[in-house]
Amino acid sequence: MELQEAIRSYTQKALSYYGDAQNEEFFRRLKQKEFVTLRCTRCGKIMFPPRPVCPACHSDKLAWVALPRTGTLYAFTQQQKAFRFSAPDVIGLVELEGVGRIMTKINGSFEDLRIGMEVELEFLVLDDGGVVHQFRPTGRNG
Amino acid sequence: MKVNVLGAAVTPVQPSLKTTVKEMILDVFIRAVADAGIEPGDVEGLFITPQGFAGMSSAMLACNLADYLGLSLKSLSMEECGGTSSTVAFHYAMDEILTCRNSINVVIGLDVKFEPFEDFEFGLPESIFTQHSLYGIHFARYGIGTPVPFYALSSQRYMHEYGVTPEDAAELAVLLRENACKNPNAQFRKPITKEDVLTSRMISPPLRLLDCTTFSTGAAACVLAAENIRGKKPHVDIRGFGEFHHASNFIPPQASITTFESVRRASAEAYGAAGIKPGDIDVAEVYDVFTYTELMVYEDLGFFEKGTAARHVRDGETRIDGRLPINPSGGRLSMGHPAGATPMLEFAEVLWQLRGEAGDRQVKAPGLGLVHAEHGMLNGGIVIIMERH
Numbered sequence: 163m164e165l166q167e168a169i170r171s172y173t174q175k176a177l178s179y180y181g182d183a184q185n186e187e188f189f190r191r192l193k194q195k196e197f198v199t200l201r202c203t204r205c206g207k208i209m210f211p212p213r214p215v216c217p218a219c220h221s222d223k224l225a226w227v228a229l230p231r232t233g234t235l236y237a238f239t240q241q242q243k244a245f246r247f248s249a250p251d252v253i254g255l256v257e258l259e260g261v262g263r264i265m266t267k268i269n270g271s272f273e274d275l276r277i278g279m280e281v282e283l284e285f286l287v288l289d290d291g292g293v294v295h296q297f298r299p300t301g302r303n304g
Numbered sequence: 305m306k307v308n309v310l311g312a313a314v315t316p317v318q319p320s321l322k323t324t325v326k327e328m329i330l331d332v333f334i335r336a337v338a339d340a341g342i343e344p345g346d347v348e349g350l351f352i353t354p355q356g357f358a359g360m361s362s363a364m365l366a367c368n369l370a371d372y373l374g375l376s377l378k379s380l381s382m383e384e385c386g387g388t389s390s391t392v393a394f395h396y397a398m399d400e401i402l403t404c405r406n407s408i409n410v411v412i413g414l415d416v417k418f419e420p421f422e423d424f425e426f427g428l429p430e431s432i433f434t435q436h437s438l439y440g441i442h443f444a445r446y447g448i449g450t451p452v453p454f455y456a457l458s459s460q461r462y463m464h465e466y467g468v469t470p471e472d473a474a475e476l477a478v479l480l481r482e483n484a485c486k487n488p489n490a491q492f493r494k495p496i497t498k499e500d501v502l503t504s505r506m507i508s509p510p511l512r513l514l515d516c517t518t519f520s521t522g523a524a525a526c527v528l529a530a531e532n533i534r535g536k537k538p539h540v541d542i543r544g545f546g547e548f549h550h551a552s553n554f555i556p557p558q559a560s561i562t563t564f565e566s567v568r569r570a571s572a573e574a575y576g577a578a579g580i581k582p583g584d585i586d587v588a589e590v591y592d593v594f595t596y597t598e599l600m601v602y603e604d605l606g607f608f609e610k611g612t613a614a615r616h617v618r619d620g621e622t623r624i625d626g627r628l629p630i631n632p633s634g635g636r637l638s639m640g641h642p643a644g645a646t647p648m649l650e651f652a653e654v655l656w657q658l659r660g661e662a663g664d665r666q667v668k669a670p671g672l673g674l675v676h677a678e679h680g681m682l683n684g685g686i687v688i689i690m691e692r693h
């Protein structure tokens with residue numbers, strides 16, 4: 163089996179066992195260029211990744227809300243070997259106000275990145291039609 | 305009521321399976337029971353881990369062992385909770401003695417290295433994508449196929465927040481290799497220099513190859529008993545136990561990634577139960593898989609102030625002849641890391657140290673020893689404190 167094909171098939175198998183409707187909805191909306199997550203309507207907690215029940219108060223009364231499209235680079239690294247994207251594959255934690263730090267692909271060269279930089283959202287369309295989020299430096303500070 | 309530690313046995317840590325899984329279990333079982341000075345038939349409970357942290361597993365291994373080992377048992381089970389699995393099995397075994405249900409229990413941790421799908425360090429594509437429990441489906445979409453990037457992000461923050469350097473990390477890797485060179489059961493026994501570490505292949509910056517351990521194959525067993533049962537070896541018992549699982553998976557959105565709540569809470573519980581302070585510990589084995597992380601764990605166990613572990617390591621305090629020897633076995637970095645077995649390998653090392661049986665790497669007359677285990681990126685942890693009487 164080709165590696166990329168294997169990864170797709172394993173991912174599908176994993177989702178059928180361990181996924182949930184909220185995760186599926188997140189990626190469905192990403193395809194429509196919406197960057198959203200769930201907010202608890204009882205306690206106000208914004209959770210990421212989205213999930214069926216609020217991790218703070220366990221209510222299932224949740225509503226989709228837009229996530230901020232700019233944030234601050236909290237930490238970054240790169241995989242020297244990457245099996246899904248072309249190597250080296252830059253990965254980072256971006257701090258979004260009111261949400262916390264989210265793990266994301268970064269569109270930028272490792273050498274040019276600095277902790278504390280302002281970064282903004284982009285949508286990356288994959289060859290299988292799926293979409294993932296990534297952030298790139300805005301150049302406004304850092 | 306106390307729980308005595310009668311004996312232990314380990315296999316050498318190896319890059320691949322040399323015997324079958326059942327032969328490995330039989331081997332450590334027979335030798336641990338012999339070390340304890342009891343007969344196999346004296347064992348009332350057997351508690352094991354799954355056979356592969358990241359590879360093939362079975363939900364019908366434990367139930368086959370009563371027959372294979374020729375044992376009629378009052379308790380028989382397999383426990384799973386990531387890297388803490390064998391200490392969770394240990395917890396169960398200990399409680400069966402504390403509640404007076406069983407008198408003698410055996411805990412076995414084991415792991416078979418998953419054979420990579422491709423040439424890929426930590427290369428586990430199938431298991432990553434089919435086992436949500438490893439790294440999470442949300443991360444898999446972003447091409448995260450190994451735990452290394454998570455630890456790299458944490459290590460970069462540690463450098464950023466506390467001024468720790470690659471040289472500091474290399475110093476620790478070299479020290480652990482020196483210890484492993486004195487351990488016949490360690491997988492990595494070729495001496496290395498700081499230069500070797502600092503020029504080894506970059507995996508995920510700041511982590512280079514020699515900042516990381518690798519998955520390995522191995523098994524380890526220990527024998528626990530009620531307080532009225534003694535073996536022939538020096539008397540060692542369990543003085544404290546602590547366990548904590550934080551509500552997070554690898555990267556918490558808000559909690560720190562350079563100070564680990566699970567380490568602080570589990571160790572605080574264990575110190576409290578033992579009625580001691582971190583400074584009272586004479587020898588420790590900690591579960592870490594990366595250099596920078598190991599330094600953070602030293603601090604979160606309360607051994608050193610936050611951000612200062614590297615300085616204490618540089619000053620030689622954690623060496624075998626230092627003030628607080630840590631990972632005299634060579635640690636995960638140089639002993640090798642069969643994850644399911646790792647905490648029991650640590651436990652066996654501390655037991656031998658307390659009994660004065662650690663050979664060339666013997667710490668001078670330790671009285672109190674500590675074992676630490678974790679899962680995720682330190683999202684959960686267990687701490688065990690043992691005492692030599």
Ligand SMILES: [Zn+2]
Binds near residue numbers: 219
């Ligand atoms: Zn809530």
